[in-house]
Amino acid sequence: MSGELTTEARILEVASRLFYERGYEATSMRDLAEGVGIRAPSLYNHFADKQAILVRICLDTMREFHTGALECLAGMDNPAHRLRVLINWQVRFEASHPYTVRVADAQLTALDPVTRREVIEVRDAYEQLLTSILAEGGHQGHWRVEDPRVICMGIIGMCKINSWYRDGAALTPEQIGDRYATLILAALDASTRI
Amino acid sequence: MSGELTTEARILEVASRLFYERGYEATSMRDLAEGVGIRAPSLYNHFADKQAILVRICLDTMREFHTGALECLAGMDNPAHRLRVLINWQVRFEASHPYTVRVADAQLTALDPVTRREVIEVRDAYEQLLTSILAEGGHQGHWRVEDPRVICMGIIGMCKINSWYRDGAALTPEQIGDRYATLILAALDASTRI
DNA sequence: CCCCTAGACTAACAAGCGTTAGTTTGCATG
DNA sequence: CATGCAAACTAACGCTTGTTAGTCTAGGGG
Numbered sequence: 001m002s003g004e005l006t007t008e009a010r011i012l013e014v015a016s017r018l019f020y021e022r023g024y025e026a027t028s029m030r031d032l033a034e035g036v037g038i039r040a041p042s043l044y045n046h047f048a049d050k051q052a053i054l055v056r057i058c059l060d061t062m063r064e065f066h067t068g069a070l071e072c073l074a075g076m077d078n079p080a081h082r083l084r085v086l087i088n089w090q091v092r093f094e095a096s097h098p099y100t101v102r103v104a105d106a107q108l109t110a111l112d113p114v115t116r117r118e119v120i121e122v123r124d125a126y127e128q129l130l131t132s133i134l135a136e137g138g139h140q141g142h143w144r145v146e147d148p149r150v151i152c153m154g155i156i157g158m159c160k161i162n163s164w165y166r167d168g169a170a171l172t173p174e175q176i177g178d179r180y181a182t183l184i185l186a187a188l189d190a191s192t193r194i
Numbered sequence: 195m196s197g198e199l200t201t202e203a204r205i206l207e208v209a210s211r212l213f214y215e216r217g218y219e220a221t222s223m224r225d226l227a228e229g230v231g232i233r234a235p236s237l238y239n240h241f242a243d244k245q246a247i248l249v250r251i252c253l254d255t256m257r258e259f260h261t262g263a264l265e266c267l268a269g270m271d272n273p274a275h276r277l278r279v280l281i282n283w284q285v286r287f288e289a290s291h292p293y294t295v296r297v298a299d300a301q302l303t304a305l306d307p308v309t310r311r312e313v314i315e316v317r318d319a320y321e322q323l324l325t326s327i328l329a330e331g332g333h334q335g336h337w338r339v340e341d342p343r344v345i346c347m348g349i350i351g352m353c354k355i356n357s358w359y360r361d362g363a364a365l366t367p368e369q370i371g372d373r374y375a376t377l378i379l380a381a382l383d384a385s386t387r388i
Numbered sequence: 389c390c391c392c393t394a395g396a397c398t399a400a401c402a403a404g405c406g407t408t409a410g411t412t413t414g415c416a417t418g
Numbered sequence: 419c420a421t422g423c424a425a426a427c428t429a430a431c432g433c434t435t436g437t438t439a440g441t442c443t444a445g446g447g448g
Contacts, residue, residue: 007425023303025219029406038426041407045425050406106300109217147373150365153358154374157351164347171344179341180348187381201395223436232396235437239395244436390448397442405434412427418420 008046010036015053016099024054024103024110054107055115061100062122065093069126079137084181086130087159091177094162101162127152134188143188155184202240204230209247210293218248218297218304248301249309255294256316259287263320273331278375280324281353285371288356295356321346328382337382349378 005013014035018027029050033040047053072089076082094101108116131152138145145151158180165173199207208229212221223244227234241247266283270276288295302310325346332339339345352374359367 021303023217023219023301025217026304028404030404039428041409041428042426044407107217109215110220147365150370150373151377153355154352154377157354157357158348160351160354161347163351171341176344179344183345183348183378183381186383187377189380222434224434233398235398235439236396238437392445392447394445395443397440399439399441401436401438403435406432408431409429410427411429413425415422415424417422 007036007038011043011046011053012057016057016103019054019057019103019107020099024107051112054103054110055112057100058104058107058111058119059115061097061104062119065090065097065101066122066126068093069129073129079133079140079142080185082133083130083137084185086133087155087181087184088174088177090156090159091161091180092173094160095165095167095173095176098162098165127156130155137188142190144190145188151188155180158184201230201232205237205240205247206250210251210297213248213251213297213301214293218301245306248297248304249306251294252298252301252305252313253309255291255298256313259284259291259295260316260320262287263323267323273327273334273336274379276327277324277331278379280327281349281375281378282368282371284350284353285355285374286367288354289359289361289367292356292359321350324349331382336384338384339382345382349374352378 011032015027015032018032018035022031029040029043032053033043036043043053047056069086069089072085073082076085104119108119111119127149131148134143134145134148134151137143138148159177161173161176165176171179205226209221209226212226212229216225223234223237226247227237230237237247241250263280263283266279267276270279298313302313305313321343325342328337328339328342328345331337332342353371355367355370359370365373
């Protein structure tokens with residue numbers, strides 16, 4: 001065992017990178033094994049089959065993302081604070097999990113239908129969370145939000161910095177998150193003229 | 195020949211849908227041929243190989259997107275108008291080319307390096323276009339834009355409605371584009387308190 | 389009326405795929 | 419020192435893949 005990680009952890013690590021770079025179907029078990037430093041059949045000592053590796057990556061990532069979001073919001077009431085915290089969390093998560101986040105999104109089509117449904121349910125739960133914050137801010141009169149869902153999807157898309165952000169950029173993920181949160185909060189402010 | 199399209203056009207149409215649904219690698223030439231209503235070897239009467247089909251889809255889509263953007267901006271000077279028009283164009287294009295836009299993005303890894311570079315160059319040109327508009331509005335004092343590129347990427351991400359928008363939604367693409375443009379313009383407005 | 393070409397077809401190939409069976413190895417425990 | 423088990427290995431399987439070679443057929447121009 002090289003390094004200090006278990007073989008299972010190293011398989012997941014290498015698989016995330018390869019699925020990210022080439023896609024699930026374009027990555028062979030032999031490629032993956034070579035990256036780990038073992039032979040292909042040995043992979044089956046750790047995972048039932050190729051699909052199980054993808055399932056682990058996608059489900060683990062989505063669940064960590066969602067539970068982390070809930071923890072960030074714990075005990076917060078003010079919609080503006082909640083929105084800012086959530087935007088910051090997503091941006092930071094995208095930057096700290098560059099491979100797995102993209103795999104969980106772009107390789108959805110390679111997932112078996114059952115797991116795909118599960119991943120989508122977690123994703124929907126997050127969207128619901130964000131939408132409810134927007135709606136609440138609207139009801140309280142702080143924000144101008146005619147279509148919370150449309151705004152929600154716009155914010156989520158904006159926060160997907162994973163497609164362009166690379167380590168060593170001029171701004172840290174924290175700074176980018178702050179910029180986006182400030183921008184959205186300014187835009188939603190009901191006192192602003194259109 | 196069924197319908198009124200050439201066989202080549204029908205191949206591109208079916209391939210776009212299959213690459214979108216399953217990915218490039220997961221779509222076999224036999225699957226594709228079946229969708230078109232011919233046998234696999236007949237595909238080679240229209241395209242040199244499988245890769246050539248993907249190349250056509252990705253390059254055609256990106257070029258149509260970029261030249262369309264330039265046409266939308268022709269003769270427009272005001273940064274606010276230019277930004278609004280560009281946001282609207284992207285949102286409408288995403289909605290009107292749901293399959294090919296996603297393929298040109300998600301299947302980038304399946305493209306041969308030469309074509310991938312070409313696609314990325316077109317994408318970069320669009321980003322440069324948007325960034326320059328933001329920077330100009332900043333220099334003219336209309337907008338508060340400290341980091342034009344970060345804002346640019348945020349706007350582009352926001353406009354990728356293709357991942358969630360489906361025909362028959364409550365709002366039309368035009369309406370969504372208007373909402374986003376208004377939101378961004380309100381956020382950038384230099385006279386707004388933060 | 390014949391020929392030529394475009395575009396369909398069948399048959400088949402070599403390569404690579406995910407996976408299984410069966411075997412060996414090395415360490416930890418009694 | 420013997421034993422057992424986890425986890426590596428080699429060999430090989432059946433299948434699918436992209437692609438090529440060669441053939442057939444229908445329609446339009448000389």
